[in-house]
Amino acid sequence: MSLDKTDVEKIAHLARLAIDDADIPNYARDLTTIFGLVEQLSSVDTDNISPMAHPLDAVQRLRPDQVSETDQREQFQAIAPKTEAGVYLVPQVIE
Amino acid sequence: MHTKSLSELSTALHNGDISSVELTQHYLDRINKYNSELNAFITVAEDHALTQARAADVQLQQKTAGKLTGIPLAHKDIFCTEGLRTSCASKMLDNFIAPYNATVVEKINQAGMVTLGKTNMDEFAMGSSNETSFYGQVQNPWDNQAVPGGSSGGSAAAVAANLAPIATGTDTGGSIRQPASLCNLTGLKPTYGRISRYGMIAFASSLDQAGPMARSAEDAALLLNEMAGFDPRDSTSVEQDVPDYTASLNNSLEGLKIGLPKQYFGEGLDPEVAATVEAAIKTYESLGATIKEITLPNSHLAVPTYYVVAPAECSSNLSRMDGVRFGHRCEDPKDLLDLYQRSRGEGFGEEVKRRIMIGTYALSTGYYDAYYLKAQQCRRLISDDFTQAFNDVDVIMGPTAPTTAFKLGDKKDDPVAMYLADIYTISTNLAGLPGVSIPAGFVNNMPVGLQIIGNYFDEARLLNVAHRYQQITDWHQQSPEPFK
Numbered sequence: 001m002s003l004d005k006t007d008v009e010k011i012a013h014l015a016r017l018a019i020d021d022a023d024i025p026n027y028a029r030d031l032t033t034i035f036g037l038v039e040q041l042s043s044v045d046t047d048n049i050s051p052m053a054h055p056l057d058a059v060q061r062l063r064p065d066q067v068s069e070t071d072q073r074e075q076f077q078a079i080a081p082k083t084e085a086g087v088y089l090v091p092q093v094i095e
Numbered sequence: 096m097h098t099k100s101l102s103e104l105s106t107a108l109h110n111g112d113i114s115s116v117e118l119t120q121h122y123l124d125r126i127n128k129y130n131s132e133l134n135a136f137i138t139v140a141e142d143h144a145l146t147q148a149r150a151a152d153v154q155l156q157q158k159t160a161g162k163l164t165g166i167p168l169a170h171k172d173i174f175c176t177e178g179l180r181t182s183c184a185s186k187m188l189d190n191f192i193a194p195y196n197a198t199v200v201e202k203i204n205q206a207g208m209v210t211l212g213k214t215n216m217d218e219f220a221m222g223s224s225n226e227t228s229f230y231g232q233v234q235n236p237w238d239n240q241a242v243p244g245g246s247s248g249g250s251a252a253a254v255a256a257n258l259a260p261i262a263t264g265t266d267t268g269g270s271i272r273q274p275a276s277l278c279n280l281t282g283l284k285p286t287y288g289r290i291s292r293y294g295m296i297a298f299a300s301s302l303d304q305a306g307p308m309a310r311s312a313e314d315a316a317l318l319l320n321e322m323a324g325f326d327p328r329d330s331t332s333v334e335q336d337v338p339d340y341t342a343s344l345n346n347s348l349e350g351l352k353i354g355l356p357k358q359y360f361g362e363g364l365d366p367e368v369a370a371t372v373e374a375a376i377k378t379y380e381s382l383g384a385t386i387k388e389i390t391l392p393n394s395h396l397a398v399p400t401y402y403v404v405a406p407a408e409c410s411s412n413l414s415r416m417d418g419v420r421f422g423h424r425c426e427d428p429k430d431l432l433d434l435y436q437r438s439r440g441e442g443f444g445e446e447v448k449r450r451i452m453i454g455t456y457a458l459s460t461g462y463y464d465a466y467y468l469k470a471q472q473c474r475r476l477i478s479d480d481f482t483q484a485f486n487d488v489d490v491i492m493g494p495t496a497p498t499t500a501f502k503l504g505d506k507k508d509d510p511v512a513m514y515l516a517d518i519y520t521i522s523t524n525l526a527g528l529p530g531v532s533i534p535a536g537f538v539n540n541m542p543v544g545l546q547i548i549g550n551y552f553d554e555a556r557l558l559n560v561a562h563r564y565q566q567i568t569d570w571h572q573q574s575p576e577p578f579k
Contacts, residue, residue, distance in 0.1 A: 008452070015410060015455040016417070016432070017448055018440030030449055031456070033511055038399045038457075041469050044476070051471030052478060054301055054331070055287040055527020056551070061330060075194045081424035088419050091430050 001039065003031045096121055097257040098574065101166055101314045104260060108155055108165045115155065115165030119148040119209050122167045126211065126258050129578065133234045135243075135252040137172050138180050139212040147209040154207055163317060164207030169259040171250050172213035173220055174200050174305075175294040179210070183296045184218045184228040187416050187423045187442030197294025198326045199263060199305050206321045211259055215249030218444045219413065220270055220298045222246050223516040226507050227446040234503075235278060236575040237541055241500035244274030244516075250308045251278040256578040261318055264308045267298050268401055269495075269520025271306045272532035276495035276544025279534045279573060281315050281561060282308045284520075286552050287527035288333035291326030299408035300331070302401075302524040311571055312533065312561035316340035319554065335552060343555045344562040349383035351560065354488030358394035359519055365498045367538040372494045375535035375545045375564070379492075382563055389488060391480040396473045397522035398514055403457050403470035404525070409447075410454030416442060449510065478526040485550045490560055494519055495532040495544035519546060529554050533561045534570035542570075 003011075008027045012019050019027065073086060082089040096118065099107070107113050123141055130136050144167065151165035175181045175193035177200075182188045196204065204210075217227040225233040225248025233248045235241040236256040243252040247264030251274035254262050264271040266284035275282025283306045290305045297303060307318035319340050326332040353376065360369055376386060418424035418438025425441055428434035443451070457466035484491060497518060506513040523530040528548055535545035545564075549557040565571050 003456075007456075011452045011456045011459070013436075014459060015451050016414075016435040016439055017443070017451060018436040019448065027449065027452065030510055031452060034402060034449075034453055034514075035456075037511055037514075038403055038466065038470075041396065041399050041403070041473050042465070044393075044396060044469075044473055046469060046472035046476070049472040049475050051468055052475040053471060055478070055525075056333065058288070058331065058333070061327075063327070072194065076420075079190075079192060079194065079421045081418060081421075090419055091428050091434055093431050 001035050003028050097125060100311060101260060101317050104166050105162055115148040115151040115209060116145060119144050119167050122211055122259060129256055129258060133252050133256055134231055135215055135233055135249045135258060136212045137182055137215050137230050140179055140210055143179055144209050144211050151207050151209060161207055166260060167209040167211045169211050169214045169250060169253045169262040170200060171216055171247050171264050173216060173265050173296045174263060176200050184216045184230055186229045191422055195294060198291035198328060199322055202321055214253050214262060217246035218447050220246040220265060220267055221446050221450055223273055223513050227444055229444060232503055235500045236578050240502055242503055244277035246270040247274050247308060251275060251280055254280055254308055254310060257574060261314055262308045263305060265295060265303060265305045267302045267405060268524050269517035271308060272520050272530055272546060273496050273517060275308055275532040277500040279542035280308050281312050281533050281571060283315050283531040284529060285554050286529045288331050290322045291329040291332050293326055293328040297412040299405040301408060302405060312558045312565055313344060316344060316558045338555050340555050340558055343559045346559045348563050351384040352488040353379055353384050353386045354389035354484055354491045355386060356389050356391040356491060356493055358391050359493030363497050364494060368494055368498060368543050371536040371538055371543040372545055376492050389484045391484060393476045393480050394522060397477055397525060398518055400470045400473040400525060401521045402514060403466050404474060406450040406454035407457050407467050410451045413451055474525045477522050481526045481528060491548040493546055495546040499538050499541035499543060523548050529557055531557045531561055536570055
């Protein structure tokens, strides 16, 4: 498998990553090499093998639905790049 | 003072031979003297450390101190520390001061230990040489032209150069064990779920696990006692009692069954490293152990499986770094998409971007089954190999890394060559098993690590097996000449 410029641009867009045009050939080369390494998995017989998502096959723990955290908005927003009146500011989304 | 074990330091502190402030100042002085060269620390927490040391001294005077009260340590800069920068070695978090402590940090604070600072690492723990750090590479104290290993390279260099008696690390594919091997330390990656991941910045959540990086198995056991335990704040934390890991250190190894996977001694392993590791394993026979060859037939799938699973999980985890709530934000974004793309493009380094892209692609529509699902199935095969092997043996031994520390820059531009540095450590993360690397000798004056892999929650046995070897060898007591 070989990834080209269009593939890299598409992946970068999906990942919301701005990358320099000049770096695209390097990414294409590196990703092609890495997926070349990964390619050997395709020849492994995995019929009837259940996928392993968690090393201990644990299940999600449940707890009573009770308030356990206090409001720390001011503390959390103190490290935010841009806030106003308790909300996070981003560029206008709806015209 | 800086070559003493944790037990010796504890005794000195409790007897009043030295105060925690004096001990802490001694280490801070060493950091000030050597860090410009080694670059092991990203942040030195002088005021914070001395405040903690003064509090420890009060406890020591009042006789309310615990075993580790007043002993300094260094935290990998992946653990959130309230009021102290946590950068994860990324430009993205260069300005990030966590509003809370990681559970590991909290527990270690409760034990009365003193945080000297935050150590350098590969950016977001992605790397095997510490060369992907935004704050620059770290020198191996054994050879200033060589890498310390990674991703916990700063922690490894700090302890190896006696700038801290012990340090924390994290291990997703070998990031505690490989640098321990390259810097002559005892580094333990516990069973997945043994130590809370709360407040430990996530790389690959089904693989990440914290652990101690120490100068001996005994020191590692003492710190693990404080780090381990159930935490309701980590949904994958395991509810299981924590034994006293020091209690079984001296148990006899008579009858211990050691398995040697033939796949760990094949192509790619440096012959001199192989000979050193084989000699170390042979030593165990004199301690009463028996050795047998075993097979882990799917070992060759570990690296490719890992390079689907880990990037997939990282691409998801790192999506929280979006320039909105914390971390780097680009100047004058023209719209929301531009804000995301440029904040992330500017904030992340090359290797992190590469891995996010691998993961994004592997999880994208039409490719999920071929990559992510397939890798999860191969992960099961790798894990089943170990289950099979542990029917016959108590521990598995082999090399930690295929070579001694390689030179700075050697593998920097070849990601696949770099990934193969973790060829012997990755599979235990995929299986969720504990593993420890211990000093086993030297090749051309560079340290070689022996890896010991145990069954689930068998950390006490791993430390016992490591400790008994350290009672009859002195490899672990060797320090690099300039830092003695």
